[in-house]
Structures are given as structure tokens and as C-alpha cells.
Amino acid sequence: MFTSLLALVAILPAFVKAQSPIWGQCGGKLSLLASTMNAPYSLRHLQAKDGFLAGPTTCASGSTCTVSNPYYSQCLPSSAGGGGGGTTTVGTTTTPTTTIGTTTASAPTGSQTPDAGNPYLGHNIYLTPFYAAEVTAAAANITDATTKAKALSVAKIPTFTWFDTVAKVPDLGTYLADASAQGKSSGTPMIVQIIVYDLPDRDCAAAASNGEFSIANNGQANYFNYIDQLVAQIQKFPDVRVVAIIEPDSLANLVTNLSVQKCANAQTTYLACVTYAIQQLNKLGNVYSYLDAGHAGWLGWPANLSPAAQLFTSLYKNAGSPSFVRGLATNVANYNALQAATPDPITQGNPNYDEIHYINALGPVLSSAGFPAHFIVDQGRSGVQNIRQQWGDWCNVKGSGFGQRPTINTGFSAIDAVVWAKPGGECDGTSNSSAARFDFHCALADADQPAPEAGTWFQEFFVTLVTKANPPL
Ligand SMILES: *[C@@H]1O[C@H](CO)[C@@H](O)[C@H](O)[C@H]1NC(C)=O
Ligand SMILES: *[C@@H]1O[C@H](CO)[C@@H](O)[C@H](O)[C@H]1NC(C)=O
Ligand SMILES: *[C@@H]1O[C@H](CO)[C@@H](O)[C@H](O)[C@H]1NC(C)=O
Numbered sequence: 240m241f242t243s244l245l246a247l248v249a250i251l252p253a254f255v256k257a258q259s260p261i262w263g264q265c266g267g268k269l270s271l272l273a274s275t276m277n278a279p280y281s282l283r284h285l286q287a288k289d290g291f292l293a294g295p296t297t298c299a300s301g302s303t304c305t306v307s308n309p310y311y312s313q314c315l316p317s318s319a320g321g322g323g324g325g326t327t328t329v330g331t332t333t334t335p336t337t338t339i340g341t342t343t344a345s346a347p348t349g350s351q352t353p354d355a356g357n358p359y360l361g362h363n364i365y366l367t368p369f370y371a372a373e374v375t376a377a378a379a380n381i382t383d384a385t386t387k388a389k390a391l392s393v394a395k396i397p398t399f400t401w402f403d404t405v406a407k408v409p410d411l412g413t414y415l416a417d418a419s420a421q422g423k424s425s426g427t428p429m430i431v432q433i434i435v436y437d438l439p440d441r442d443c444a445a446a447a448s449n450g451e452f453s454i455a456n457n458g459q460a461n462y463f464n465y466i467d468q469l470v471a472q473i474q475k476f477p478d479v480r481v482v483a484i485i486e487p488d489s490l491a492n493l494v495t496n497l498s499v500q501k502c503a504n505a506q507t508t509y510l511a512c513v514t515y516a517i518q519q520l521n522k523l524g525n526v527y528s529y530l531d532a533g534h535a536g537w538l539g540w541p542a543n544l545s546p547a548a549q550l551f552t553s554l555y556k557n558a559g560s561p562s563f564v565r566g567l568a569t570n571v572a573n574y575n576a577l578q579a580a581t582p583d584p585i586t587q588g589n590p591n592y593d594e595i596h597y598i599n600a601l602g603p604v605l606s607s608a609g610f611p612a613h614f615i616v617d618q619g620r621s622g623v624q625n626i627r628q629q630w631g632d633w634c635n636v637k638g639s640g641f642g643q644r645p646t647i648n649t650g651f652s653a654i655d656a657v658v659w660a661k662p663g664g665e666c667d668g669t670s671n672s673s674a675a676r677f678d679f680h681c682a683l684a685d686a687d688q689p690a691p692e693a694g695t696w697f698q699e700f701f702v703t704l705v706t707k708a709n710p711p712l
Contacts, residue, residue: 258297357613357655358482358527358565359647362430364397365418365479369410370662371395377664377701389712390705397645398619398662399432399484403694404451405461408468415476422478434484434571434660435520437465438512443502444492447634447668447678447693454508462512470519473526481526484568484615484660486513490554491533494547514558521561529615530554532567532601534575536630539597540589548601552608565655566613567601570594572661574636576624577616577643577654585630595651602653612653618642619659622709627685634667634681635690635700640707664701668693 298304371394378390402408411433418429439458441450452458452465473481489509496502513530520526530551532538538547555564570577579586579593586592591600594616605612622640641663647656668681670690681690687700705712 258299357647358480359430359656361428362480363422363425363427364645365414365421365429365431366395366397367400367414367662368417369400370398373662373664373696374701377696377698380698381702386702386705389708390702392712393641393663393705396659397432398659399434401434401436401662401694402469403434403436403448405437405465405468408465408472411469412472412475415472415479415481418479419476428478428480430480430482432482432484432658432660433469435466435469435486435516438462438486438489438505439508440501440505442488443505443509444488444496444499445678445680446676447681449676454505459508459511463515466512466516466519470523473520473523477523477525479525481520481523482615483520483526483528484571485516485528485530487531487568487571487660488533489513490530490550491537491547494533494538494543494550510554513554517555517558517561517564521563524563527563527565528561529566529568529613530564531571532569532614534570534573535591535594535597536573536575536586536589539591539600541591541600544601544604548604548608548610551605552610555610560609564611566611566615567605568615568617568658568660569597570617570621570660572617572620572667573633574621574627574639576621577618577649577657579624583625583627583630585625585627589630595654598651598653614654615656615658615660616649616654617660618657619661619663620704622704623707628683632680632683632685634678634683635670635687635697637685637687637703638707639687639700639704640709641704641712642709644710663704664696664698666691666693666695666697666700 296304374390374394378387378394381387381390400410400414402411411431414431418431422429437450437452439450439452439454439462441452442448452461473479486509490513492499492502493506493509497506517528517530520528532547532551538544551567555561558564575594576583577594582592591597598614598616602612602614619642620636620639621642623638626638627636643657645656645658649655649657668678668690669676669692670681670686670688671677672682674692676693680686682688687697687703690697690700
């Protein structure tokens with residue numbers, strides 16, 4: 240902790256004077272200072288509260304500082320508005336190296352308040368036995384010895400567990416009991432990572448992940464019961480911390496897809512359900528929630544940023560500003576880079592062509608509106624870029640590789656952790672056009688086929704993730 244603090248202080252003056260690269264931030268109330276996650280809380284607090292601009296205010300040659308809104312100015316290429324390649328070196332000063340599961344040195348003592356900082360600090364992450372078993376079985380089926388060994392190593396990388404049916408909730412009790420025992424024996428407390436994912440009329444703008452509850456058939460009450468059951472399990476293990484991603488896609492659907500009848504119908508119910516979820520989880524005192532916020536190619540389009548910020552902020556405030564809502568999760572189950580070397584051509588027209596640009600654009604607007612703008616970013620399947628035909632393609636993208644390993648050394652103070660939210664190898668959706676949950680995206684040319692039902696194991700896709708992993712396994 241001390242060493243990195245000194246390192247931060249040492250790089251600070253140089254960073255402040257530097258020019259911002261093309262696409263970098265060059266003005267606004269809050270600049271997301273590149274730093275390690277060990278940055279002192281007081282500094283992060285000061286930034287968020289006072290909104291001073293810590294970053295550079297001039298742009299690299301060939302780009303011009305352009306005001307997007309009062310909170311955010313960006314170095315855009317002087318010639319055109321979007322896309323393009325060029326010498327894009329997005330501001331980084333650190334190389335992520337530390338695996339979350341082994342970072343224990345800077346554990347805060349005593350119980351942490353939600354404002355105290357990154358929930359991952361000082362904890363180890365529980366490895367879900369279900370995913371480890373899937374991976375072990377998959378590896379057993381691989382003949383090439385090198386690939387097999389690489390595949391097996393994935394069983395040691397923490398992922399989130401999706402609680403996508405009420406029937407799975409008792410498993411959480413098992414995991415928490417296990418994690419509690421592990422924490423006691425190692426002396427380092429554990430985190431169990433979960434995805435809360437069982438809204439009625441779920442996945443209202445697509446078909447692949449239709450849920451078990453329908454609004455027309457008592458869906459809201461069923462959902463409240465699902466949350467109550469999660470709460471009942473977590474309550475038994477106050478010594479285990481839970482990090483929860485709340486309802487992937489749902490709020491983003493309310494930002495951009497209200498023209499879809501099913502989404503319009505679901506709006507009130509989604510809001511009531513998500514509000515109930517964050518309020519009930521908040522009462523427990525050991526659950527840190529991140530609301531799902533889509534990804535750069537969805538809410539990161541400039542026209543969607545402000546409506547998205549308004550939705551998150553109003554939901555949060557109407558829920559009573561629950562103190563354990565820590566921020567937002569982005570790129571969940573998607574394929575975007577956190578920091579692309581160059582913009583993927585499919586992102587053309589959106590200056591926020593990767594997750595860090597999206598976060599840098601959205602975070603300050605949220606902070607200023609009083610929403611806690613901390614992020615976790617899924618990089619589980621983001622190892623290979625420039626393989627999609629359209630940015631909206633999300634289903635079993637052919638040629639994908641495992642991405643950056645989970646870490647709290649993210650290089651950005653706004654990002655609590657890089658995580659693996661989608662367990663790589665579990666299918667996004669079936670390519671069988673006769674299946675009830677068929678979604679056309681899963682049969683596109685850039686979708687790996689034949690693909691089984693969503694959530695079931697997709698061996699060939701997993702093997703590709705292993706062989707194309709970047710960094711390599
Ligand atoms: C494992 O390999 C066997 C024999 O090739 C095959 O029948 C089976 O479907 C494979 N299992 C998986 C999960 O791929
Ligand atoms: C939902 O919104 C996204 C983003 O605007 C759009 O790309 C997608 O086509 C919409 N889905 C439907 C089914 O309209
Ligand atoms: C596709 O789905 C239909 C309907 O469920 C089923 O009858 C058929 O066997 C499936 N085809 C394949 C190749 O799985």
C-alpha cells in the first residue's frame with residue numbers, strides 16, 4: 240500500500256502536465272485520474288466531491304479538445320467526428336498484474352462502511368464449484384495436452400454465478416457456507432460474486448434469455464419472493480461479503496428499448512423490482528451492489544449518456560440512496576475491450592469506442608448528480624477484438640478469447656475491479672431457429688454455431704476462448 244502510494248504521488252505531477260491522447264479527456268469537472276486501486280480514499284473522495292480536473296487540459300497533435308457537456312471534454316481527431324484509427328494511446332500509467340484473489344495486503348481493519356472504498360480490497364474471491372466442475376469436465380475432453388492444461392487453469396479464475404432461477408438460490412447458501420469456512424481458515428475474508436437475474440418478462444428486447452416469471456402471472460410478487468430467498472441465505476453468513484450485479488440489460492432496455500412493446504409493458508415492474516432488490520440487499524450490510532449499465536456500444540453513445548445517467552440517478556434516489564449501492568457494472572457478458580489499442584471499425588461514429596471511454600463519459604455526470612460512480616467491468620471474453628460485424632452482435636461471437644484476468648489494479652480510480660461476470664463457456668443463446676428462445680443474433684455469420692441453449696455448456700466455444708486467450712493462459 241505504502242509503495243504504491245508513493246508511486247502515485249511520484250507520477251501525479253507528470254500526469255497533470257501531460258497532454259491528453261486522441262480520445263482522451265481534456266476537460267470537465269472531474270477527470271478520471273489514472274492511478275492504481277490503492278489510491279488513497281481521501282484523494283478519490285476529494286475528486287468526487289470537489290470535482291477538480293486532475294488530468295491534462297491539452298490534446299495531442301492532430302486532435303482538438305471538444306466540449307461534450309459541462310462535465311466532460313474529449314480530444315477528438317481534428318479532421319472528423321468519430322471512428323478512425325491513428326495513434327490512439329489511451330492514458331495508462333500502470334500495468335495490471337495483481338490477481339484479485341491474492342491481494343490482501345491493504346485490508347482495511349474492522350468493518351468497512353460502503354463509502355470507505357473498493358469492496359474487493361482485503362478479500363479473496365470464492366471460486367464457484369459449479370463453474371470449476373464445468374471447466375474440469377471440459378478440459379477432460381480436450382486431447383491436446385497444452386490446451387488441456389490451459390483449460391484447467393481457468394477453473395482457478397473467479398467468475399460471477401448467475402442466479403437466473405429461484406430454484407438455484409439454495410446453492411448460494413452452500414457457496415456462502417463454504418466461503419465462510421475458507422475465510423476463517425485462511426484468515427482473509429471472502430467475497431462471493433453473484434448476478435441477480437430473474438426479472439419477470441426478463442430480456443424484454445430479445446428472446447434468448449427469457450426468464451421464468453411473467454408480469455401477467457404474478458411476476459412481481461414472484462420476484463420479490465426470489466429476492467427474499469437470496470436475502471435469507473446471505474443473512475446467515477454476515478462474515479462473507481457479497482458483490483452483486485443487478486439485472487443485466489434491464490435498465491439499459493428502459494433507456495433505449497421502450498419502443499419494444501414488451502419493454503414498455505415491463506417498465507414499471509422492472510423499476511419496482513430493481514428498487515426492491517437494492518433496498519433489501521442494502522439492509523444486510525455485507526452486499527455491495529452494482530447496477531448493470533450495458534456497455535459502450537449501448538448506453539455509451541453520446542445521445543444515450545444523459546438519459547442513462549438520469550435513469551440510474553432517479554432510481555437510486557427514489558430507493559432512498561442505499562449506501563451499499565457502489566456503482567455500475569459494464570460490459571457484462573459482452574465482448575468490448577476495456578481499453579482498445581485502436582477503435583474497432585464497428586464502433587465508428589461513437590467516440591466512446593471502448594469501456595474506459597464510456598466510463599469516463601458517464602462517471603462524471605453520475606457523480607455530479609449524486610450517484611456513486613464506481614465501476615466494475617467484465618473482461619472475461621474480451622481478449623480478441625475486431626471480430627464482430629456489427630457492434631450489436633452479442634451472441635457467442637466467433638473467435639473470442641478469454642480476456643484480462645480479474646484484478647483490482649485496473650489503472651483507473653473509477654474502476655473498482657476488472658471481473659469475469661459471464662462464465663466463459665456457458666452459451667449466450669441457441670442457434671437453433673426452431674427453439675422457443677431462438678434469437679436471430681445467435682445465427683448471424685459472426686456467431687459460433689451450432690450453439691446450444693443459453694446457459695448450457697458450449698464446448699467448442701470454450702476451447703476457442705482458451706486457445707485465443709489474451710493475455711495467454
Ligand atoms: C466429450 O467428448 C465426447 C467424445 O468425443 C463427446 O461425445 C462429448 O459430447 C464431449 N463432451 C463435451 C462436453 O463436449
Ligand atoms: C434496443 O436498443 C438498442 C440500442 O438502441 C438497439 O440497437 C436494439 O436494436 C434495440 N432492440 C430492439 C429489439 O428494438
Ligand atoms: C431444434 O429445436 C427443435 C425444437 O425444440 C428440436 O425439435 C430440434 O431437435 C432442435 N434441433 C437441433 C439440431 O438441436
